[in-house]
Amino acid sequence: MIKNLDQYPVVRDTGYNKQQLIDFEELIVKHWEDAKIRGPVHLSNGNEDQLLEVFKRIKTTDWVFSTWRSHYHAMLKGISLDWLEQQILAGKSITICNMEERFYSSAIVTATLPIALGVAQAIKKSGGTDKVWCFIGDMCFETGIFYEVHKYARNFDLPLYFVVEDNGISTYTPTEATWNVKRDIPSDVVHYSYKSRFPHYGSGKWVAF
Numbered sequence: 001m002i003k004n005l006d007q008y009p010v011v012r013d014t015g016y017n018k019q020q021l022i023d024f025e026e027l028i029v030k031h032w033e034d035a036k037i038r039g040p041v042h043l044s045n046g047n048e049d050q051l052l053e054v055f056k057r058i059k060t061t062d063w064v065f066s067t068w069r070s071h072y073h074a075m076l077k078g079i080s081l082d083w084l085e086q087q088i089l090a091g092k093s094i095t096i097c098n099m100e101e102r103f104y105s106s107a108i109v110t111a112t113l114p115i116a117l118g119v120a121q122a123i124k125k126s127g128g129t130d131k132v133w134c135f136i137g138d139m140c141f142e143t144g145i146f147y148e149v150h151k152y153a154r155n156f157d158l159p160l161y162f163v164v165e166d167n168g169i170s171t172y173t174p175t176e177a178t179w180n181v182k183r184d185i186p187s188d189v190v191h192y193s194y195k196s197r198f199p200h201y202g203s204g205k206w207v208a209f
């Protein structure tokens, strides 16, 4: 189930199906196992159906801000698969950025939020109609930075929208136990839960956040 998605209209067909997403990540797994990738890699899995629905609402001219786990986001935004594969082979999986395609990601938890806010403010000031979509994990959602950015975006009516990708953990630390709180998703924030077959490498211990 995807929370709060229906308020955002469908604007396009991404041209992808679930198997194509899975096949791309399997190709990256093969590159990794063949020791062709010189850098860290984060793979997506288990959220194909949800992302196919979400990206129908995102225009190719909108901005997407992603995380360290961005391969599916980049594909669905419309970035060339060859370019994406080359970036990953060059060790840039966790920081895929393509300004022409209006796609930015960071491996630093919360780092994209203030930048996305600034881009949304610039769009509003210049009278633009494009939107900014910021994808975040559930631990990022619980941070103070998210609450400030979300509050500012709504109170100043900025075209900034959030998608929480909730796997219930931050690396291996349970988000609810950390904050002693159940997820309280604002009505404008899109949210879905999923479980991946690719957990963080080295998972197995709680880490301080």
Ligand SMILES: Cc1ncc(C[n+]2csc(CCOP(=O)(O)OP(=O)(O)O)c2C)c(N)n1
Pocket: 068, 107, 108, 109, 110, 136, 137, 138, 139, 140, 141, 165, 167, 169, 170, 171, 209
């Ligand atoms: C500021 C910062 N602190 C810690 C990390 C290490 N780290 C990388 S991903 C991650 C998990 C964040 O959890 P969540 O926001 O729920 O995202 P998920 O990867 O589970 O989707 C952490 C702690 C980091 N990259 N940046």
